[in-house]
Amino acid sequence: MTSGIPAVATGAADGPALEPRPVAAPELQAVLLDMDGTLVDTEGIWWEAEAAVFRELGFVLDEVHRAVVVGGPMTRSASYLIEVTGADITLADLTVRLNDRFTELIDGSVPMLPGARRLLTELAAHRVPTALVSASHRKVIDRVLRTIGAEHFRLTVAGDEMERTKPHPDPYLAAAAGLGADPARCVVIEDTPTGVAAGEAAGCPVVAVPSVAPIEPAAGRTVVPSLEEVDVPFLRRLISGKEPATRRSCRAIVPNE
Structure with missing residues (x-):
């Protein structure tokens, strides 16, 4: 007696089982790099100019x-120094004087930090899009690019071109958008807590290379x-998740340790 329900064939007669399609790992779409203290050894020069x-x-x-x-934007740093000293100078005037003094001090060439030139050359060889994202003003960036090489970057973002700069995420979000990249697939490379905060707020994995101030390890941050x-x-x-973010982040790394 049959139930009237069609029998469902099983076993080899059905043919080979379908293998699940492999899911492609997320790819690195871009690298977004800070300038001062990350690629070039200028944090000390900035302090010299301010002093x-x-x-x-x-x-x-x-x-x-x-x-x-x-590592902060010029307006924040200058405002802070006016406040703590009580100097009789406007923010606009101090900003001009600081930028002018800095560019005088770097007239000629700027020292690249260890590994910086090699990394930029390697990124170009692998055709990884890059952006320079700095809180410094355009005048300063263009001067420093004479040493770094403007050809290494698809675009550059200056602090005085943004309504809000670091520690806000806006500069890194603008850089990712300009490169047509997903922020989550862009690695940010920074040297200060301010820059790290900006990169993380933008949703980017961050590699921190501390310069003046120590940086604590955290989830999604490699020091x-x-x-x-x-x-x-x-x-x-x-980006693919195969490199544990804590591999080199077991402790805070202090500059010149």
Whole structure:
């Protein structure tokens, strides 16, 4: 007696079982790099410029202020220094004087940090799109690019071209959009807590290379002692998830440790 329900064939007669399609790992779409203290050794030069300008105004800057102003946008750093010193100068005038003094100090060439030139050359060889994302003003960026090489970057983002700059995510979001990339597939390389905060707020994995101030390890953040630790396969593994973000982040790395 049959039930009237069609029998369902099973076994070899059905043919081979379908293999699940492999899911492609996320790919590295771009690398977004800070400038001062990350690619070029200029954080000390900025402090020298700030100290010189304030000496002319009659003030000696305490070293304690250095960690506060490092890596920040010019307006924030200048405002802070006016506040702590009580100097009789407007923010606009101080900004001009600081930028002018800095460009005087770097007239000629700027020292590249270890591993920076090799990394930029390797990114170009692998055709990985890159952007330079800095809180410095356009005038300063264009001067420093004479040393770094403008040809290494598809685009550059300057602090005075953004309504909000670091630690806000806007500069990194603008860079990713300009490259047509998903921020989650762009690695940000930074040297200061301010820059790291901007990259993470934009939703990017961040590689921190501390310069003046120490940077604590955190989820999604890899801390390395220098750019000599960073290459294209390493960056690709960060995006694919095959490189544990905590591999080099077991502790905070202090500059000049």
